[in-house]
Amino acid sequence: NAGxxxxxxxxxxxxxxxxxxxxxxxxxxxxxxxYRQLPEEGLxxxxxxxxxxxxxxxxxxxxxxxxxxxxxxxSILRIQQVVRGDSAAYFCASSPPGQSSRDTQYFGPGTRLTxx
Amino acid sequence: DAKTTQPTSMDCAxxxxxxxxxxxxxxxxxxxxxxYRQIHSQGPxxxxxxxxxxxxxxxxxxxxxxxxxxSTLILPHATLRDTAVYYCIVRVRGSQGNLIFGKxxxxxxxx
Numbered sequence: 443n444a445g446x447x448x449x450x451x452x453x454x455x456x457x458x459x460x461x462x463x464x465x466x467x468x469x470x471x472x473x474x475x476x477y478r479q480l481p482e483e484g485l486x487x488x489x490x491x492x493x494x495x496x497x498x499x500x501x502x503x504x505x506x507x508x509x510x511x512x513x514x515x516x517s518i519l520r521i522q523q524v525v526r527g528d529s530a531a532y533f534c535a536s537s538p539p540g541q542s543s544r545d546t547q548y549f550g551p552g553t554r555l556t557x558x
Numbered sequence: 559d560a561k562t563t564q565p566t567s568m569d570c571a572x573x574x575x576x577x578x579x580x581x582x583x584x585x586x587x588x589x590x591x592x593x594y595r596q597i598h599s600q601g602p603x604x605x606x607x608x609x610x611x612x613x614x615x616x617x618x619x620x621x622x623x624x625x626x627x628x629s630t631l632i633l634p635h636a637t638l639r640d641t642a643v644y645y646c647i648v649r650v651r652g653s654q655g656n657l658i659f660g661k662x663x664x665x666x667x668x669x
Contacts (some may be wrong), residue, residue: 475656475657477656477659484660484661485596485602486659487656487658490656498656533601535602545590545592545607545651545653545657547602549602550601551600552599552600
């Protein structure tokens with residue numbers, strides 16, 4: 443059973459470009475979470491999704507950031523018009539269905555975004 | 559979720575037990591204690607969780623005081639690969655959404 447997969451592992455963008463980060467949850471997992479870790483800082487929650495639904499986006503910046511988890515395919519975190527301050531590691535986590543299972547989240551290896 | 563307090567950093571000799579403390583004096587009756595760790599440049603990894611009884615799994619042991627205001631994560635025989643930042647998180651089991659990561663404890667296992 444493969445773990446959470448994220449791609450690309452490293453992404454370089456110039457200011458103003460778009461970044462698309464993909465996350466494939468573990469098989470059978472229907473909950474996906476995105477976290478951001480700025481250099482030398484802790485992980486900060488961004489958004490929590492279930493299939494085709496955004497459950498909690500309280501940690502998402504109001505502009506330029508969006509996330510989806512379609513019925514088929516991976517979850518996508520999209521950052522439009524990237525700025526230098528978006529440079530960070532973006533981690534995706536997943537958990538299986540069931541209320542109590544949300545506490546045990548399985549994390550992917552992360553995507554390291556560098557904005558030039 | 560209750561606030562947690564952890565030391566910023568700790569050292570441990572390889573092969574010895576690593577005891578990582580966490581204070582959660584405002585924990586409520588239905589909140590569990592969870593431990594995660596993050597090895598450098600990797601995603602966080604779940605370690606263990608508990609409510610009030612001591613817990614043990616293949617990775618670690620969790621000792622929770624009787625009043626539940628503090629706990630200790632024990633790595634019985636630390637290896638160099640256990641060097642990581644360890645996060646103590648308190649939350650109601652099954653509560654919706656995200657984990658709240660504090661600053662954690664940077665454990666350095668030294669040969």
